[in-house]
Amino acid sequence: MADGKSGCAKGFCDTTIHVDVKDYYGKRLQKTSDLQSNACMTPAKPIPAFIREALKKVHPEVSAKYYGCGLVVPESLEGCRILDLGSGSGRDCYMLSQLVGENGHVTGIDMTEGQLEVARTYIDYHMKEFGYKKANVDYVQGYIEALTDAGLAKNSFDIIISNCVVNLSPDKKRVLAEAYDVLKDGGELYFSDVYCSARLTEEIKNHKVLWGECIGGALWWKDLLQLADDVGFSPPRLVTAAIITVDNKELQDILGDFKFVSATYRLFKVPKGNDKPCLIMYDGGITGAESCFEFDHQYTFKANDVVQVDGKVASILTHSRFAENFTCQTPGGSSQSCAAKPKAEIVDPFDLALLVDKQGPGSTTGGCCSTKSSACCK
Known part of the structure; x- marks a missing residue:
């Protein structure tokens, strides 16, 4: 587990970026409305009714400090062990707690003490609300680049989710490698994050507010494909995508012609297949x-x-x-x-996002679990 005072795990210590992110999410942001862009508020598709019901049971203070950029709820969760990277105030963990059931388990890991304090405060509240005899949620302080150093065992999770957090790490390959190690064979990394249209300039990457807003650390989407392959994952499967807007003119001037998209991918730890149908x-x-x-x-x-x-x-x-x-x-x-x-x-997630904008989210990403079934399912 990370040392909250020194900012170090066994083999990993804070970088300047980590310190800045802790300050941004622990002190500067007090509620969702404090964000300067919609990067952490972009819904990629309609929220299914059963998930809306699960979210209603999450304590208001936990939801108020939610800064995710998409809905990260994969399917077939009953009895699964799930890890939430950068779990923050715990909103997604408490929602998933209801979906895995009392025999499943959800672990949240985050490096920001203030966010973890909020999450841990309401463990007993939520277990009582869900009618569970024992807690099926716990929280670990640590870094998403050092999961095993934080005490998380290799080959121990069925699913890893992440909601607008990987972009905040300066070492994304290490994040993917650590995720691969703690996943069981057959496990999945299902995550929503921010991607850019080309590799960003140093000016943008060094801008504290843009980094905190999930923009400055955005990965060029083509680099994700290569990093996933390097680590050992199956080729990323693109699920949803939505265009991100930055309304702050000062920040937009710095960004220039760079474009950004919120996209959800699923990566699997399975044997790599061939291209034969x-x-x-x-x-x-x-x-x-x-x-x-x-x-x-x-x-x-x-x-x-x-x-x-x-x-x-x-x-x-x-x-x-x-x-x-x-x-x-x-x-x-x-x-x-x-x-x-x-x-x-x-x-290309930008192509999918443009298609969604043109045809409407229900036509391409509404899916069968949404409030309206897609045409192919009728």
């Missing part, structure tokens, strides 16, 4: 997506329909927690001609 059938059964499962922006699986996927996606679906919900069919069977072809893959 494979036939997959969704058997149903995932809570909230019993008849139709929106995996990412490209693949939406309707129960009992055969869909052609590439080898990489097949490897994810058959080696992760989704394996029990899918049947892999041998290519060349009689159903091959009836297999649904997926829509074209969009790799």
Whole structure:
């Protein structure tokens, strides 16, 4: 666990950036409305009803100090062990606590003492509100670049989520590597973050307010693809994307022509597949997506329909927690001609965000778990 006074874990210490981020989120920001951009407030898709109900049970003070940039709620969570990177005041942890159930567990890790104090204050409140006999949530003080140093065991989590936090780290490759190490085989890193249209200038990266606003530390989206591959993850799957706006003119002048997007990706710790097509059938059964499962922006699986996927996606679906919900069919069977072809893959999150703006979020990212089912599920 990190030493709150020295700002050090066993093998990792604060950088200037870490100190500035602690100050920004621990002192400068007191509530969501203090933010200077919508980077940490951009909803990528409609919030499903069951998640809205779960959020209603979160204490108002916890929600008031929420600074996330998207909805990070992957599917099939019952009984899972989840880690929230940069858990802050604990809003997402308490929401997920209800989804994993009393037999699951959620751990939040954050380096900011003030945020952790708020989160820990309401553990008993939430367990009573949820009707749990024992707490299924805990919080650890530490760095997202040093998870094992903070006492988190390797190969111990089914899912890792992160909501607008990875961009705050000066060493994003180390964040991904640590996440890979503490995930179980078949585990998933499902996270929402801010990405830029090109590599940022040193002026922008060194601007304290822009960094605190999740802009200055934004990763060029193409670099994420390379970093994920270097660490060992499967190719990132793009789920949602939304354009970020900066209303402050002074900050906008500094940013110039750089563009920013909030995007959600899912990365899996599974054997890397090939590019050969494979036939997959969704058997149903995932809570909230019993008849139709929106995996990412490209693949939406309707129960009992055969869909052609590439080898990489097949490897994810058959080696992760989704394996029990899918049947892999041998290519060349009689159903091959009836297999649904997926829509074209969009790799660039800016292209997807523009498409969403043009067609409306319900048409491309509303999904089957949203308040309105997508057309493909009717």
